[in-house]
Amino acid sequence: MLEVMHVEVFYGKMQVLWDLNLQVGVGEVVALLGANGAGKTTTLRTISGLQRPSRGCIYFGGKEITSTASHEIVAAGISHAPEGRRIFPNSTVRTNLEMGAYTRRKKHDLEKRMEECFGMFPILRGRLDQLGGTLSGGEQQMLAIARGIINGPKLLLLDEPSLGLAPLIVKKMFEIVAGIRERGITVLIVEQNVRHSLEIADKAYVLQNGRIVLSGPAYKMLAEPEIKKAYLGV
Amino acid sequence: MPTLAGFIQTLSTGIFQGGVYAIMALGLAIIFGVMHIINFAHGEFLLIGAYLTYWLFHALHVDPFLSILLTFGLVFVFGQIIQRYLLDPVRHDHSFVLVMTYALSIFIVGLMFIFFKSELRSVVTVYSLWSLDFMDADVILNLQDMAVLVMAGIFFVLVHLFMKRTWIGKCMSVCAQDEEAAQLMGIDTRLVSSLAFGLGSALTSVTGSLMITSQVFHPGMGGIQTLKAFTIVILGGMGSLWGAAVGGILVGIIEAVGTLFMPGIYKPIIGFSILLLVLLFRPSGLFGKASV
Ligand SMILES: Nc1ncnc2c1ncn2[C@@H]1O[C@H](COP(=O)(O)OP(=O)(O)OP(=O)(O)O)[C@@H](O)[C@H]1O
Ligand SMILES: [Mg+2]
Numbered sequence: 061m062l063e064v065m066h067v068e069v070f071y072g073k074m075q076v077l078w079d080l081n082l083q084v085g086v087g088e089v090v091a092l093l094g095a096n097g098a099g100k101t102t103t104l105r106t107i108s109g110l111q112r113p114s115r116g117c118i119y120f121g122g123k124e125i126t127s128t129a130s131h132e133i134v135a136a137g138i139s140h141a142p143e144g145r146r147i148f149p150n151s152t153v154r155t156n157l158e159m160g161a162y163t164r165r166k167k168h169d170l171e172k173r174m175e176e177c178f179g180m181f182p183i184l185r186g187r188l189d190q191l192g193g194t195l196s197g198g199e200q201q202m203l204a205i206a207r208g209i210i211n212g213p214k215l216l217l218l219d220e221p222s223l224g225l226a227p228l229i230v231k232k233m234f235e236i237v238a239g240i241r242e243r244g245i246t247v248l249i250v251e252q253n254v255r256h257s258l259e260i261a262d263k264a265y266v267l268q269n270g271r272i273v274l275s276g277p278a279y280k281m282l283a284e285p286e287i288k289k290a291y292l293g294v
Numbered sequence: 295m296p297t298l299a300g301f302i303q304t305l306s307t308g309i310f311q312g313g314v315y316a317i318m319a320l321g322l323a324i325i326f327g328v329m330h331i332i333n334f335a336h337g338e339f340l341l342i343g344a345y346l347t348y349w350l351f352h353a354l355h356v357d358p359f360l361s362i363l364l365t366f367g368l369v370f371v372f373g374q375i376i377q378r379y380l381l382d383p384v385r386h387d388h389s390f391v392l393v394m395t396y397a398l399s400i401f402i403v404g405l406m407f408i409f410f411k412s413e414l415r416s417v418v419t420v421y422s423l424w425s426l427d428f429m430d431a432d433v434i435l436n437l438q439d440m441a442v443l444v445m446a447g448i449f450f451v452l453v454h455l456f457m458k459r460t461w462i463g464k465c466m467s468v469c470a471q472d473e474e475a476a477q478l479m480g481i482d483t484r485l486v487s488s489l490a491f492g493l494g495s496a497l498t499s500v501t502g503s504l505m506i507t508s509q510v511f512h513p514g515m516g517g518i519q520t521l522k523a524f525t526i527v528i529l530g531g532m533g534s535l536w537g538a539a540v541g542g543i544l545v546g547i548i549e550a551v552g553t554l555f556m557p558g559i560y561k562p563i564i565g566f567s568i569l570l571l572v573l574l575f576r577p578s579g580l581f582g583k584a585s586v
Contacts, residue, residue, distance in 0.1 A: 129482070160479055207479070
């Protein structure tokens with residue numbers, strides 16, 4: 061479904077991704093793991109067109125999207141819940157959700173889609189008229205994810221959804237991600253929470269200083285000595 | 295010592311003037327809010343509206359209140375063209391945009407001097423002098439000024455509804471808050487920027503159309519209007535619509551009161567003093583930072 065091939069990305073003169081290759085198959089949950097500054101966010105930003113690779117190409121559903129405009133990539137079916145949530149703070153929760161559904165605004169099924177979101181995130185229903193900036197961190201993250209799935213994407217990019225959340229909510233967040241896959245949405249998730257990620261993922265890649273150093277089925281990764289040592293603390 | 299009637303008269307003059315200022319500032323607030331650029335040519339868009347109305351009135355006998363619609367439409371398109379072909383290409387560097395708008399302002403002023411010469415121009419209609427008297431004719435309210443204020447109010451309400459209720463208005467509002475996040479929603483932010491620039495310019499030109507019914511115009515007076523628009527927008531908090539409205543009325547009143555104590559030619563000094571004071575002591579504006 062998604063294929064990233066030989067991608068190299070620079071910020072000015074500084075190279076942050078080297079010959080990056082990754083594949084995400086239909087219906088999979090793929091985890092992208094790595095330490096701070098490894099280039100995980102940059103990878104997601106490159107996929108959604110916010111950052112341009114200087115080499116390499118990206119295919120989505122068989123079509124090349126390497127130099128496609130961001131808004132067209134969203135319309136093609138890739139949603140991205142970015143690092144730091146990026147809720148519109150001065151807009152209501154309703155407007156935030158409406159904007160999430162922007163690419164489907166002509167379908168006139170907004171109310172139905174909102175109901176579906178409330179099924180997944182009941183807390184948002186009562187918050188509709190509240191400003192995005194006044195939500196708690198956990199609520200903002202739920203809104204960010206709801207905003208990402210309300211337009212019915214084929215692929216959802218999630219950048220550290222569990223960051224800064226209380227342990228109980230973190231657990232819930234991973235249940236939600238698992239639930240998203242149940243609905244037929246493919247997920248590429250960037251996480252620091254390695255154990256939880258590997259438990260819900262089919263496949264994982266480990267980034268180190270801008271290079272993929274390890275990849276394979278998630279259950280194998282859990283047993284991988286390097287992973288255990290570096291990330292699981294056992 | 296000003297009398298009560300004198301005070302009311304001055305206040306109403308200030309409010310009438312402030313109403314049009316508010317619309318011009320609204321235009322700037324939208325442009326700044328969405329695109330985060332400084333538009334030095336802002337006052338020149340006001341000139342375009344004023345002279346368009348002048349020309350339509352004298353050449354084709356179009357009523358100024360009617361020509362507002364035409365002005366709005368034309369400048370809405372013109373503004374988008376400017377944004378698409380002059381500003382967007384240099385958008386990666388804000389100082390280039392700044393220089394570009396400055397060049398644009400000089401270019402428009404030059405054109406105005408060629409077409410309309412440096413004479414003072416205004417639009418005087420048959421109803422220009424109709425007025426209502428109050429308090430034994432100590433307070434005289436000009437009907438046309440009132441109509442202008444009503445128009446300003448209508449424009450403000452329409453823009454407000456547009457921003458809150460329509461898809462494209464909401465897109466402008468969220469682009470103003472976080473352009474990248476807006477892109478991730480699937481919004482074509484370049485298109486939104488050019489629509490915002492078109493709308494902001496069109497509102498400003500409408501201000502010119504409204505202003506030329508009550509004051510004389512000269513091709514070189516755009517700069518001072520740009521400065522005034524910035525004063526108001528900064529006073530009201532950069533990018534805030536309500537701030538622009540309240541700031542506009544406030545500057546109108548302050549100017550009117552100021553002219554009680556000094557000759558009218560010092561008016562620009564008043565505006566400029568407000569700008570300096572606000573920048574020094576209250577840089578986030580009277581009402582803090584809000585967004586489009
Ligand atoms: N806008 C930018 N300009 C310059 N350098 C950047 C920029 N964004 C990121 N970088 C650098 O690129 C590298 C990769 O950053 P990136 O944000 O992709 O890492 P990450 O894996 O997401 O880290 P984290 O876990 O902290 O979110 C880092 O060294 C970072 O300093
Ligand atoms: Mg990151």
